[in-house]
Each structure stands twice: as C-alpha cells, then as structure tokens.
Amino acid sequence: MTEDEARAVLLKRCEELDEEDRISAEGRAPVTLQQDSVGRLSRMDAMQVQAMALASERRRAAERQRIGAALARLDDGEWGYCLGCGEEIADKRLRHDPSVTRCVNCAGAG
Template identity: 55%
Template sequence: MNEKKLNEFAARIRARMAELADLSASGKDAQAVVELDQQAVGRLSRMDALQNQAMAKAQQANRDLETRRLEAALIRVKEEEFGYCEDCGEEIPVKRLNLDPAASKCVSCASG
C-alpha cells in the first residue's frame, strides 16, 4: 500500500475517533445515576430511565471498544504494519479496509 493511501486511512481513522469522542461527550448525561424521586417520577418512568441508562452505558462500551481498535490501527500505520494480517502476514484487501479501517486480520484468519 502506498504512502498516500496510508495517509488517507489514517485521516479516516482520526476522523472516526473524533466522531466517537463527540458522541461520548454528548452521551454522558444519559449514563448519569438515576435518582429515586417517587414524587417526580413514577415507578414505570424510573424503570424506563434505568433501561435508558443501561443502553447508554452499553453504547459507551461499544464506542470505547471501537476507539481502542482504531488506536491500534493508527499504531499499525505508524509502524508500517497497517494493511497486513496480524496472524498470517498476508495483505488485507483494500475493500475490507474501506469497510473497517481497524481490521487487523484478513478474511480467512478472521473467520477462523
């Protein structure tokens, strides 16, 4: 893979990481502790709030995982290992990297 293409992937990765950081910042309120105030909120409304809180925490966990995968991809770019399977060393097809720039394995190694 040429240097221009590597720089394009690195820019896409950084842009996605910034997007994830923005989503994380905007989702902090949804993850806050749900206060028990029976006069302001009924039992069903509280259950709804707890469920929304759990979903927000799960979404944050998914964003954290994706961020770690993207950080690892940036490290591979810097170490000139980006685009190569970490298991077999074969080149990962550009189409696969276009779909998931954080992919670290070729299709055959990823499928088991």
C-alpha cells in the same frame, strides 16, 4: 486505500466517537430516586435508557482501542497486513474498516 487516507478516516472516526460521548453524557448519568415526582415505571424506563447508554459507551471504548491499535500499526509500518497470516489485507476490506486486523480467511477461521 493509502496509509494517509486510513489515518484520516481513523482520526475522523475518533472525533465522531468523542461527539457521541458528549451527546450521550446525560443518558449515562445516575438515575436518581424521586418518589414524589417520578413513578416506578418512569424510573425503570430511565434505568433502561441509562443501561443502553452505558453499553454504547463500552462499544465506543472498544472501537477507540481498535482505532488506537490501527494508528500504532500505521506508525510502525505494519498496517494493512494480517495479524494472523502476515499477508496483505484486501483493499476493499480496509476501505470498509481501516481498523481491521485480519484478512477474510483468518477472520473466518478465528
């Protein structure tokens, strides 16, 4: 995978994460207490949906951080090299996830 291909994949994934944030905004909204129209179980369901949406938001934030770090490594000419041993990361691994920071050996050891 070339650096240009990696950059394009990473930026496209950022756009997808932004779209996922937009779509899930309603699910992350605070659950209001409406005793007259919503029963206790419905409110509990809404709270569970909110908790799952917030967990997904945290996962997207973590992925954005990994993508940002990968883009910085691209800018610095360090992308594609293992942060553990300094060796090149296998192309197949980078194609699967251009934001990876470690080769297979170092990822398995840590």
